[in-house]
Each structure stands twice: as structure tokens, then as C-alpha cells.
Amino acid sequence: MTSGTTSVDEARNALGKRLRELRVAAKLSGKQLAESLSWPGSKVSKIENGKQTPTDDDIRRWTGATGAEDQAESLLATLHNLETQHAEWQRVxxxxxxxxxxxxxxxxxxxxxxxxxxxxxxxxxxxxxxxxxxxxxxxxxxxxxxxxxxxxxxxxxxxxxxxxxxxxxxxxxxxxxxxxxxxxxxxxxxxxxxxxxxxxxxxxxxxxxxxxxxxxxxxxxxxxxxxxxxxxxxxxxxxxxxxxxxxxxxxxxxxxxxxxxxxxxxxxxxxxxxxxxxxxxxxxxxxxx
Known part of the structure; x- marks a missing residue:
């Protein structure tokens, strides 16, 4: 683990990497995926690089757009474990x-x-x-x-x-x-x-x-x-x-x-x-x- 990096950061980065792999497998650029989901162009990059935590809806829409609906439940489980590690006060x-x-x-x-x-x-x-x-x-x-x-x-x-x-x-x-x-x-x-x-x-x-x-x-x-x-x-x-x-x-x-x-x-x-x-x-x- 690098200095200043926690297991929460590592888990968010790992989730972003898995989502990037789905996009690449679907032969979509970040811009194409963002446009298909009506998202700002930077959102895909932020999620893939662990700078933004996706929501449940983001996961479902991402897997739907990349033809990987069968991966949704596994990715949601990963997301919910991340939320347990990093429990934001506004949600808690x-x-x-x-x-x-x-x-x-x-x-x-x-x-x-x-x-x-x-x-x-x-x-x-x-x-x-x-x-x-x-x-x-x-x-x-x-x-x-x-x-x-x-x-x-x-x-x-x-x-x-x-x-x-x-x-x-x-x-x-x-x-x-x-x-x-x-x-x-x-x-x-x-x-x-x-x-x-x-x-x-x-x-x-x-x-x-x-x-x-x-x-x-x-x-x-x-x-x-x-x-x-x-x-x-x-x-x-x-x-x-x-x-x-x-x-x-x-x-x-x-x-x-x-x-x-x-x-x-x-x-x-x-x-x-x-x-x-x-x-x-x-x-x-x-x-x-």
C-alpha cells in the first residue's frame, strides 16, 4: 500500500478497473459510453480511476450499456462492501x-x-x-x-x-x-x-x-x-x-x-x-x- 492510500482507496480503484475492463471488452471509448448514458464526459474517467464512487444505478446502467448484465450483482456486492468501509456521515x-x-x-x-x-x-x-x-x-x-x-x-x-x-x-x-x-x-x-x-x-x-x-x-x-x-x-x-x-x-x-x-x-x-x-x-x- 502506498503512502496515503487506504484499503478503501484500493477497493474503489479495483472497482473502477473492473468497470473499465467491461467498457474495453464492449469496444466502447469513454466518450462513447458517457454519451450512451447521457453522462458528463468526465464521469466515466473519474469512476474508472477511483476518483468517484458509482451508485447502484450507475453500476446497473454501466453493465447494461456494455452488455455485461450478468456482472451486475457481483459489482454491486463490491460497491456495498466499499460503502461499509467508507460510511459517509450523510448516509449513516x-x-x-x-x-x-x-x-x-x-x-x-x-x-x-x-x-x-x-x-x-x-x-x-x-x-x-x-x-x-x-x-x-x-x-x-x-x-x-x-x-x-x-x-x-x-x-x-x-x-x-x-x-x-x-x-x-x-x-x-x-x-x-x-x-x-x-x-x-x-x-x-x-x-x-x-x-x-x-x-x-x-x-x-x-x-x-x-x-x-x-x-x-x-x-x-x-x-x-x-x-x-x-x-x-x-x-x-x-x-x-x-x-x-x-x-x-x-x-x-x-x-x-x-x-x-x-x-x-x-x-x-x-x-x-x-x-x-x-x-x-x-x-x-x-x-x-
């Missing part, structure tokens, strides 16, 4: 944020070991209702999706019940930066930090904090979650990405271990959290004076 959240939380719950049931690294936000499974409410409000603002914040918060809190299941293990590593970022009001963040204090003492939850003065082994580029050894999930502004390729799983497991190795735990982690709580409380006192 069109039924509401609660619906997405329930979808995640289905995968929760089969997962026994969670590993989560976060560099900017508190992981969803550790959020207080107030912190989660603020985060969901930001989702509504950014993505213009249905406002079902109350239902989404309740669904997230229900998901957190699995933290107390004895057959599951959780390993969270967060950066000190995530404790400082002003993503929620100060009073909400103080409550969230208090929640982290309590979580750090749970039997089947391991919580590590990487302090500002810690020397990293590798850069904290973005947050991600590993579900057992079968899935890596992380979020971009536009989509939720789900990676399943063995080499990707191995890479992210290694990165998690690098971050986990330099984190502070137990009393040392609580010292960092407590220091941030004191700073926030002092600011709140000053603003209220």
Missing part, C-alpha cells in the same frame, strides 16, 4: 444519530476486547450524558442531520452498560490534550473528568493518559478503536472508516501498543486528570467572581 446519519448508536450496539455484542486511542475527544463509551449531548449537538450543526439528541444520548448511555460486563475488556489511551480541548462548557468538562477518575479504578477497564511532557514513540495522528482483531474504526469529518485488511489491523495494533507503552496509569493518570480539573475549577471561580 440520515435516519438519525440514535439509529447509528443502535447499529454500533450490534457490533458491541460480539466484541470482547476493545482498544481505543483518542487524541482530541473523550471516547464515546466513557462520556457523561452532558458531554455526549454537546458532542451530538455539534454533529447536528456540522452535518445538518435530524435532531434526535435526547434519543442518541440515551442510546449511548445504554451502550456503556457493557463496561460492567465481566466477559469484556476495555483498554483506553487518551492524550492530555483531549482533557484540555474546549469542546464542551467548563462545568461539563469538570464532570467528565470526574467520571474518568472513577473509570480509572474499574476492574475490567484500563485507562491510560499520555501527558504533555511524554516522549511519543509515534505521532498521535488520529483517534481510532480496535474491536478484537477483526476491525479498526476511525472517523474523519466526512465519514466513518472501517478497516479489516490483516496488514491494517496489524499496523494499528502496533500503533496502539506504542501509545499504550508511554501512557500513565492508575495514580499517575489520576494526577494528570486532577490537575486539569483544578485548572478548570480555578477558571470557573475567576469567571464567576
Amino acid at each position: 446519519l440520515k435516519a438519525g444519530m440514535k439509529s447509528h448508536q443502535l447499529t454500533l450496539s450490534q457490533m458491541d455484542e460480539r466484541t470482547k476486547f476493545y482498544r481505543s486511542f483518542e487524541n482530541t475527544v473523550i471516547p464515546g463509551l466513557l462520556q457523561t450524558p452532558e458531554y455526549a449531548r454537546s458532542r451530538f449537538a455539534q454533529v447536528v450543526m456540522v452535518h445538518k442531520v435530524p435532531n434526535d439528541i435526547n434519543d442518541a444520548v440515551r442510546a449511548r448511555m445504554q451502550r456503556q452498560e457493557m463496561l460492567y460486563m465481566p466477559d469484556k475488556r476495555f483498554y483506553f489511551v487518551i492524550t492530555e490534550a483531549a482533557l484540555h480541548y474546549r469542546l464542551v462548557p467548563p462545568e461539563v468538562m469538570i464532570g467528565q473528568l470526574d467520571r474518568l477518575m472513577a473509570i480509572s479504578t474499574m476492574r475490567n477497564v484500563k485507562l491510560g493518559v499520555i501527558g504533555f511532557k511524554t516522549q511519543y514513540a509515534t505521532d498521535p495522528r488520529h483517534g481510532f478503536m480496535m474491536l478484537d482483531d477483526f476491525l479498526v474504526r476511525f472517523e474523519s469529518y466526512s465519514a466513518e472508516l472501517n478497516l479489516k485488511q490483516p496488514h491494517e489491523l496489524e499496523l494499528y495494533a502496533s500503533i496502539f501498543e506504542h501509545h499504550a507503552a508511554v501512557a500513565s496509569y492508575g495514580a499517575a493518570a489520576r494526577t494528570i486528570i486532577g490537575r486539569v480539573m483544578e485548572e478548570l475549577a480555578a477558571e470557573a471561580d475567576e469567571s464567576g467572581a
